[in-house]
Amino acid sequence: MTKIVADERADVEFPVERGCPFAPPAEYERLRRQASISRVRLVSGAEAWWVSGHEEGRAVLADRRFSSDRRRDGFPFFVADTAAVEQFRSQPPLMVGMDGEEHAAARRRLIGEFTVKRLAALRPRIQEIVDLAVDDLLATDRRPADLVRTVSLPVPSLVICELLGVPYADHDFFQRRTTVAVRRTSSPEERGRALAELRGYLGDLVTRKASEPGDDLISRQIARQCQEGALDHAGLVSMAFLLLTAGHETTANMISLGVLALLTHPEQLALVTADPDRTPMAVEELLRYFAIADGVTSRVATEDVRIGEVSIRAGEGVIVSGLSANWDPSVFENPDVLDVGRGARHHLAFGFGPHQCLGQNLARTELEIVFDTLFRRVPTLRLPVPIEDLPLKTDSIIYGAYELPVTW
Template sequence: MTPTDTTQPPDQPFPLARSCPFTEPEPYTRLREQQPVSKVRLRGGEQAWWVSGYAEARAVLADRRFSSDRRKDGYPNPNGDPRFRERFRTQPPPMVSLDGTEHAAVRRSVLGEFTLKRLSALRPRIQQIVDRFIDEMLACDSRPVDLVQALSLPVPSLVICELLGVPYEDHDCFQSRTAAMTRRTVPPAERLRAFDELQACLAALLTRKESEPGDDLLSRQIAQQREQGAVDHARLLSTATGLLVAGHETTANMITLGVLALLEHPGQRALLTEDPGSTPAAVEELLRFFSIGDTVIARVATEDVRVGGVTIKANEGVIVSVLSANRDPAAFDDPAELNPTRAARHHISFGYGPHQCLGQNLARLELRIVFDTLFRRIPGLRLAVPVDEIPFKTDATVYGAHELPVTW
């Protein structure tokens, strides 16, 4: 196939909406096959490098010459509104936007909260939470039931609330704001207002925890900072916001899409119900297959870097297409097929390199418990509407479904 001219971006503004939950947009496939590092035009009009090959994506994510600092000139701004960039420059960046030793220090401060030992201790509580919401589903007199509201959203919301020390009765404060922040069709002013309101909720919570600490991550962060000298409110607020948003939005969407895929592939669902030991591999494949955070990983080059036969110059922005990289046949056999027995642990749905998702093992644990419990307790679960009637989040930064009507 003849390579494309990498300096001439495609006519369509990127990122593209998915027309089908089970496939990637055709232009993504074409770019990956012809030139896995290509210039594209973003929705706001600016240009950035689109990295769609698996090897090229890992090369970018492992190279410290690509910065995560969204305050830097050239960092991609898919929103197309300069107010977002200015807002980033006036506030302490979240952990995911830090580089080098600064990033390592903040990450190290919370790393102990996500060790396998701590998550193992959390497992019985997650099981209780999942059983509680399935109990409520089974007790519901009317059907169909919207799985998003009944299970997908409340499970990770309650888990992350308990982990951070957020009273669950406050969960709507961040759930509704996060939904507004991640929808591309919401006007920029409304998204910024949602961000401000979310931060106001968390700032009030952190103030309370300074005088009334509990057995939770945020309280331990406050105690840790006091031991080091003084409490950095701005840094704590930034960390809390990042963990809270990442801790429920992505897992909630993966629960919904995972259930959808398994309901649409009854043979693959049977593998899980007959052999619960196969669930971990199925979870990895579902994470790879849907790649819901397709374009959330962005970088800016701090110097000229050669990637995939192309020179990305200093101050040029880069977007790693997680969906496209996870569909690269050079890394995965028959990547367009959903294969729960595939050894897909090397996918990049949680990123790669120093910024790989801190809470990935928590997400894996929640998904395993939900899938095993749901299909065991409601073996007759089925979709209540055809797939083409499901309202998918084609306008959101994190892909998923707004509703998933089910019955049994």
């Protein structure tokens, strides 16, 4: 049982940049060895509780006394500039920032778009998209080629664009602005401009869909709201913003990191290519191993709560570290070992509880198809540069790679 220390603040400022892509920061490991829950200092100067343990993390995420509402005082942000925080709070809340019945109602309106039946119907189209992306990779006349540009970004971008009804021709517009918005080093002005331009674009799109509906998620949501008697334009923009940004940025980074991990662990890659039935388990292990969106599971206590031996007071911020929890040795034996046969579906990469990622099975489907297709069609794929030379997203709230050179 991990000792829990409640009365000491860790001598490290969060967030901490990842160094090696195949391990959490050393500070994460040190904190988890010392305590399942620690008090830490954020880059903003505020303090919060850092939850390192898997059991404690699940307890927090399942407890409705911890709020996801970013507008509440005490909510822990991973950025220092107060202007960006205030601008974010002034916008209509995203579904990830709602609580209680407001969140449940928003989730019910969307859950039908991500059923097993609908995803099964989407699978052939996702396969077509992946095949076209691999065609583009193989047609590249320069090597090494950038997997991010040819496969990692185009696949989830095109999938989410088709699902939402967003013109794929505009993908470069929203990709550039999403990158600025999630980069911690962006200035308040840059971040504010990027978010405003994204929302402006989506606002125009919702207006257009209201008069010219199509067979897509946004049009179906507009029709549903009209049937219910009121069109919530701002709410639809927030919904589209969340699905568009989360629907491509996270999956794109997992494609790149998953390929990187398999290329550098050839014995694990051999197991997957020899038996494609292993691919779903391999996807779960890669999700556990990287846990790229480590700060999404932030909360603030709405009343006094006791987790284990720690008393968390109302108004105190809490950050559940998915990466640290996914490397908890009491749950995942030898967590530093990439093991595609582990069966690690109980990881926290998609969160847990009421806010567990709505699109998680869409992401799984895309990852499975990409890995199976890419390594079947390009069996000699390899990394032509040292890992330390890769431009990794150490400055972003969503970890990944800006580029991933590959050759074959």
